[in-house]
Amino acid sequence: MAMDRQWIFRGILVICGGILVHLTLGTHYTFGNLSPYMVSFMRERSGPNDLTYEQAMWIYATGQACHGFAMYVGGFIDRKIGPRWTIFIGACFVSGGVALTYFTIMQSFYSVQIGRASCRERV
Numbered sequence: 001m002a003m004d005r006q007w008i009f010r011g012i013l014v015i016c017g018g019i020l021v022h023l024t025l026g027t028h029y030t031f032g033n034l035s036p037y038m039v040s041f042m043r044e045r046s047g048p049n050d051l052t053y054e055q056a057m058w059i060y061a062t063g064q065a066c067h068g069f070a071m072y073v074g075g076f077i078d079r080k081i082g083p084r085w086t087i088f089i090g091a092c093f094v095s096g097g098v099a100l101t102y103f104t105i106m107q108s109f110y111s112v113q114i115g116r117a118s119c120r121e122r123v
Helices: 002-026 029-044 053-081 084-105 108-119
Strands: none
Touching: 002 084, 029 053, 029 108, 053 084, 053 108, 084 108
């Protein structure tokens, strides 16, 4: 009976972990929805005042450029510490990048670009 509870508990942990990983990876696909709000906020508060949506796509493009490098580094980390810890560290970087946007968006467009690109693509 105790063994059955242990397997049920482990199954619940696996499902919760999968949900958290997919929530983290989903932040990549929400940029298109967030972009208009980020642009209007930066126009009002941090500048530049003439920021366009086309310029804001550089945030996404820079993140994509960093993605290849992050996959290369992730492969080395995976060999050293294993896939579980690599995914955990990558998820922390990605979630940290989203949280970092709260602070960088109040500074400038370029700080948002650097912050999102450097932390977003680390899984």
